[in-house]
Amino acid sequence: MTRLVEVRDLRIEARTDAGRIVEIIRGVSFDIDEGEIVALIGESGSGKTTIALDLMGYTRPGCRVTGGTVTLDGVEMGALPESRRATMRGSLVSYVPQSAAAAFNPAHTIMDQVVEVVQIHGSMPVAEARTRAVGLFRALALPNPDTIGDRYPHQVSGGQLQRLSAAMALIGNPKLVIFDEPTTALDVTTQVEVLRAFKSVMRQGGIAGVYVSHDLAVVAQIADRIIVLRHGEIQEEGRTADILERPQHAYTRQLLAAFRPGAAPRPPRIDQDDAPLLEVRGIVAGYGKADAEGLPPIRILKDVSLSLARGRNLGIVGESGCGKSTLARVIAGILPAARGEIVLDGRTLAPDFRQRRREDLRDLQIVFQSADTALNPRQSISEILGRPLAFYHGMGGRAREARVDQLLDMVRLPRALRHRRPGELSGGQKQRINLARALAADAKLILCDEITSALDTVVAAAIIDLLKELQRELSLSYLFISHDIETVRAICDEVVVMYKGAKVEQLRPDVNDGQPTQPYSRLLFSSVPQLRTGWLDGLAQDPELTRAFAQR
Amino acid sequence: MNSLILRMVAGRLVVALVTLLIVAVVIFFATALLPGDVVQILLGQAATPEAVKGLRTAMHLDQPAALRFLLWLKNLATGDLGVSYVNNIPVAELIGNRLGNSLKLAAVTAAISVPVALTLGVTAAILRGTLVDRMIAVFTIAVISVPEFLVATLAVIVFAVTLGWLPALSMTGDVTTISGLLKAFAMPVITLSFVISAQMIRMSRAAVIETLNAPYVEMALLKGASRRRMVLRHALPNALGPIVNAVALSLSYLLGGVIIVETIFNYPGIAKLMLDAVSTRDLPLIQGCAMIFCLAYLLLITIADIVTIVSNPRLRHA
Amino acid sequence: MSVSLSSTEAPRRWRIGYRISPVGAVAFLVILAWAVVAVIAPLIAPHPVGEIVDFDFFQPMSAAYPMGTDYLGRDVLSRILFGARYTVGISLASVAIACFCGVTLGMAAAVIGGFFDAALSRFLDALISIPSKIMALVLVAAVGSSMPVLILTLAVIYTPGSYRFARALAVNVNAMDYVTVARVRGERLGHLIRAEILPGIIGPVLADLGLRFVFIVLLLSSMSFLGLGVQPPNADWGALVKENIGGLSLAAPAVIFPLIAIASLTISVNLLIDNLPQKIRDRSAA
């Protein structure tokens, strides 16, 4: 096996706008052989994305390489002129960005962007690239693989976009693919298919990979080796099985321990007779200009009803693209429902948030799935977090500053971050800011759309603990949208399983011990990856079920 | 998508008519507010009260203004722009010829300056912060800081008087050869390009820079795109809305705003016609010219608006 | 070495709280110098603005008349110094008004949308379609000529363009998720346009402002020829160029120096805009 990547004593630092130096990567060295898949795991903000990008000879604005070398396929990237680097990017090494939402150009169709790599490098005829792209779409379990490429980025769901960006990276037949958290927005069933697709494509092409992830179970399935990072330094490195089964470093052990918090059963309901905080009845909603009956041409939600009691949590799980985010947007009033009723705290809310009262808006906060697009890139973190404080609570001056610091502490972020802009944060850091902003409102109900998907196990566990603690203190309620079924089960009193815009079933801990009965739910639950190498390869799903639900 | 644009164009057409009507009313009454009327101005120093009264009656101007306006509107509905008060020539005839000239000049200027300006603007954006960028900035501002009449006069002094390469005047009426036409157009086109390019250069630079920071441009870089491709294919389409608006605003100047160029190069265009009409209070002619300008402007900005929407799928599918 | 450098530099920057580029600083100084000149012109001008100091005209530069004399034999230097009041003052005031109104309305139209947007857009389209000559003449006839009227006229003439451009920019920003987040928070129009939209369009908007400033400086002189503007014997710089245009073929300083004055001001304004001081967010000690 020949060596593909050689990283030696890499040092990268960032400069804040006051000229203060922040060391991001402090002397990292590792190698990757051809066809080998190496996972980078570690704390959110530890420098995984930074290293991954540097493998492509690129550092984000504000950062610069201060030492060390990166050698890719025998050439030292740092010594190359920009034009030569450009010829390598996409053809030799390609990248699946952490935030797919931000990586797609809103002005072009998805297909145009997927085949662009091939166009740039002229490595294959465009027509052939399109066929190949459709093949990849199918392999990645995307719905309507033949036509999804004609849509624009804002017309597909978060998870769909993520898979599309993976297709974009794989289409050019590179020697090395860098996956930066490529399955964070995927439900487990889809994830299984996607991982399989990754593995087969990479095995066929002898493609090496760097797989950045915090999901240890996924890493266990796909990686040959694991590198554990923290604070910009390598903590431990070794074969996947070794790391997972015999971790040496204390931090690695911590990471593993935090994986999948035991589903501590929630105390039984005491306030059974309490009026529900949120009731959603018969929601029909979708996209496009409404027809004569007021119904949208693209109907996403088909008669969804659910209810949530005060101080309780409701989880929503379901396939990527089934309408979870749409449901959250409908409840928040961003996408007014065509039919149905939303009742919060006994009051019927107007379908459009513009007609809602200010208190209602405060009481119901939504955390957008994509933190990248939901944070104003022009505002500093303290402005972003300070605004709801000033707006809802009239906080100003020192009080507000102090509360901002508190919020940062709560989401486990250093206070020094407050001066930065979203562009200067890591993916997981942005996600936490996004959550902290919703917390700042002191709402009664928070709609959490994938709020831990970009977080390592330790931080994610801390965030979950935080949410629980807040709930205990303030009797908050959460509507918890996530693909991470274990986490959902860990904190939710009830779980709604959705499929193609409809509620399949509502799982309650007191019914059937919280186990699913519907076939789709069973498939979903059985697809949760295990922290065991080879689980994926050995996974034998009920063929009948898979067939039934493969027509997405 | 096509149906959306059709719907929008249709809607705009209706709105444009309303806008035109508003403009007509406003201009009519603004002109009425102007001191002096056509008769006084025609008679000039000879405007004794009885002479004024006599001529007014003879020209049927003693009817109430509102009635004359309605009459004018009625004729307009049948496509008749009326007859000039001053020389009894149909307004359409007066405008027709000169509008053609103006459009010719505008088209040539636009054809040259729009691509050049956008190229310069985008180049400046690509090379932001470099010496080239700064040079382009200083140069464009310096160029528009020089008043138009000075650029024109200087061009005449250099190219016509001193070097004798080009004619000092651009009367294209007698020009028959292509090279003659080129010569006649050269100086007005250059002068006008100087005037309108700056806005396009600066605005396209600013708009492109704004989008160059977007993460999808970074992604394009990671796909191996050249700087050119990043700017042209990824940044530019997202900056198109503001850019076409800047272009539309710049081009709208080419009809009504070219008065100085028309005067100095003696080019018989519509801007001077309008000015004449205002100074003689020739209401039908003022209205006619104003309608043309307004129409041209509405046309340009409607195109700009459509491009804005078409270039942004989020708006297009809204 | 680099450590010591950054540690000596850093505190000074923090005190100001802004990072200033040298180009921007020079541009700012030029503008400031002209503003000062505008105020103290009577004290420093060697001659009264209307005084015919020499029977000859278009005199070259000399010790007595450092910038020569104009078409009437008046001292060009003095006229430029006095002209600064009008060019700097009126232009800055009207461009500020035009851009403030245009940009605010443009953002508001983009955010509110619907009927408000359509009505405002059409209204301003109609406004822009009224020839500025008619507008200026009507205004002089109706309210007479005075500085406020002049400033307002110039502002009115340039507001629609500013509006269009700002609206086109704001429409794109308005489609972003973070604006939706702010709206869902219940934010009012004022905050939406100031904090969410404006920062995203400020670059192009300022560039637009810089250009409009140049246009206004030049338009000002046409206004005086329409009788709405600076009254003789005073003249703004554009008018100085215009009245001395006859000296162009004689390469008279009387036409060149006002031009240099205009260019120095307009280029400075635009360079300052391109190199505005940057507020430093990170105030924490290293």
Place this chain on the structure above:
Amino acid sequence: GRAGAALAAEPVKGGHLKIAGFAASTADTLDPAKASNATDYTRCCALYNRLTFINGAGLVTMELAESVESTDAKTWTVTLRKGVTFHDGKSLTAKDVVFSLKRHLDPATGSKVATLAKQFAEVTATDDRTVTITLAAANADLPTILGLHHFMIVADGTTDFSKGNGTGAFVLKEFKPGVRSVMARNDNYFKKGPYFDTFEYFAIADEPARLNAVLSGDIHVGANLNPRSLRVIEGNPSIAPFISKLGSYGNFILRLDMAPGDKAGVAEGFKYLVNRPVIQKSVLRGLAEIANDQPIPSWSPYYNAELKQREFDPERAKSLFQKAGILGPEIRVTVSDAASSSADYAAVLQQAGGKIGLNLVIDRVPADGYWSNYWLKEAFHAGNINARPTPDIMFSLFYQSNAPWNESRYKSPKFDAMLLEARGLLDLSKRKQIYGEMQAMVANEAGTVIPVFQSNLDGVSPKLKGLVANPLGGMMGYTLPEYTWFGA
């Protein structure tokens, strides 16, 4: 000298003459009655003829008329020249003359000389070649009046003037108002000439552009150049100056019926305060003659040379103003680009005023509409008067008590009586004496301050021969196309 040399050379036929005037607009007309500026006059002079012609020396000669005679200055007999035809082939008859003269009385014509024409009590065709004009009152100047541009002879019954059907030296080929006109030589012309094959006229409103067009050889005549351009012209072999002394002037008008002009001594004070040499040298660059607050120039046969020239005397002005009590408060003078150079005149006045404590504020108003809205209306404002061929016309238009354009509202029954008396006199020396006295009255009593008479500067190609200045206006009284030719 110039004129003599030009006359000596033998005219050559041929060539295409290009002239650029200073103004053209849609108001351009080929109707002589409506003609209002150099553009119209030049075209009309090429297309039509007058009964009489005022030559370079200011003397009346005959053109279409063979003779214009009267014994009492009241009834005049005009005998027409034989063999004159219009461009359309019709020959000239008395009917055409009657039609052409009577038109001015109809308000619908919009004639510029309706006031002058009012004295035509009767105009009749005695026979084919004789016209009898009976005046309301005796007027010895009728032959001169008939030499005015507006009294050009058009064909009987003409209503559409866009064809330019006259008896003149050129035949119209193309006419686009505000754009240009092209004419060709009239080969049936009753006089010698013209010499050019064709002649094109248009306007370049921008003065530097007009000058540059002559310099670059694009045109042969650039009319009405700025005196300041003399410096460029003089050093340049491709252009020659053509200067015409005219009786036109720019003035300041103090209405005697409004403050501050209604106070005794104020108008007189301004007459002392205006620094004529500065205006002559600085504003008009020497292309001017110092005037003496009265409208008759020194080259007029009626000029009163005895009248003492008023000098610049600010101290005297100061004491007059002090007496009138106008020092201190703001005094507004309305000027405009419509009255050419008036802002500069005012600047000179303001500067002198500032030294004696006069707070003169200049109010520049739009050129657009100046004549109908400000002129004659403001208390203190600028005017601009074109030369008139006789003192009678001048005085009756601007100084007679009930004159329509009595700028300063000068009212003097004595003056009115003298005007009437002189008008009827056929005796030249007697008229000269009365007019001389009237000049003194205007200079001392009227509210008009007339600093200088302006000369006209045309820039012409050195090729152009046969130029003779004419007091009626620049470009040889606008007849340049007919009388000049291209030399070698």
